Amino acid sequence: MAEAAASLAPNAELLDWPKKDKRRFLHVVYRVGDLDRTIKFYTECFGMKLLRKRDVPEEKYSNAFLGFGPEDSNFVVELTYNYGVSSYDIGTGFGHFAIATQDVYKLVEDIRAKGGIITREPGPVKGGSSVIAFAKDPDGYIFELIQRGPTPEPLCQVMLRVGDLERSIKFYEKALGMRLLKKVDRPEYKYTLAMMGYADELETTVLELTYNYGVTEYTKGNAYAQVAIGTDDVYKSAEVVNQVNQELGGKITRQPGPLPGIGTKIVGFLDPDGWKTVLVDNADFLKELEHQ
Secondary structure: OHHHHHHHHHHHHHHHHHHHOOOOEEEEEEEOOOHHHHHHHHHHHHOOEEEEEEEEHHHOEEEEEEEOOOOOOOOEEEEEEEOOOOOOOOOOOEEEEEEEEOOHHHHHHHHHHOOOEEEEEEEEOOOOOOEEEEEEOOOOOEEEEEEOOOOOOOEEEEEEEOOOHHHHHHHHHHHHOOEEEEEEEEOOOOEEEEEEEOOOOOOOOEEEEEEEOOOOOOOOOOOEEEEEEEEOOHHHHHHHHHHHHHHHOOEEEEEEEEOOOOOOEEEEEEOOOOOEEEEEEHHHHHHHHHOO
């Protein structure tokens, strides 16, 4: 019995690490067919700022980082343009991003005036008090627009569909140290959602996981790529992920270590539904920003 308890102790201690680690959402990565067109749309329609842009001709791609505040404190979007590729398949699994604003009606007017497409007119949620709208960007990505008071993080949600909500909640709690902030069941619409994150959903970015009754699998397409999250120890975090993968599913797709040419340490992995997360060393990330 004592030997069994001793053998379990290191695992239990390791699984505590994500809750103690200094984690936050850094950026979400996805592909677009025309980088300048998307930059123009996000800056003019959503009010984002272009934070940095880089071209990597030897790898035949360009990146642009946009958001509502600097990367060392805010969640941002990392857009990827692959030379010569003008469109992507978003798939059925990706849901939407969300932007919090103090006036949804005004934001919708601005988006429409600049030629943006509104897919849901602003108004209260059925059976609730929240005022929302939905807009579509030039590549077909959906943005939910949510009316809220002032917030330090307007880019406030990434919504993904999952096939087993309880399994996903456990995965993000155990592997990534997130908290279940809210769970809402809407039987009239046949779905349940869970908000997962590191702080109150009105203060920061959250992952919104949605389970549609009876649907266990979705297509991923090739448009949405991953979410990046900061960590103080990529190697220790990878050990935790590896343990949780064995219990709940998923797999490590890039072993922990420095990126060639950049030196930033990362680890990449899939959750049980195949959604990718990359954990990025906090200190390396700040150094990378200094050298941009």
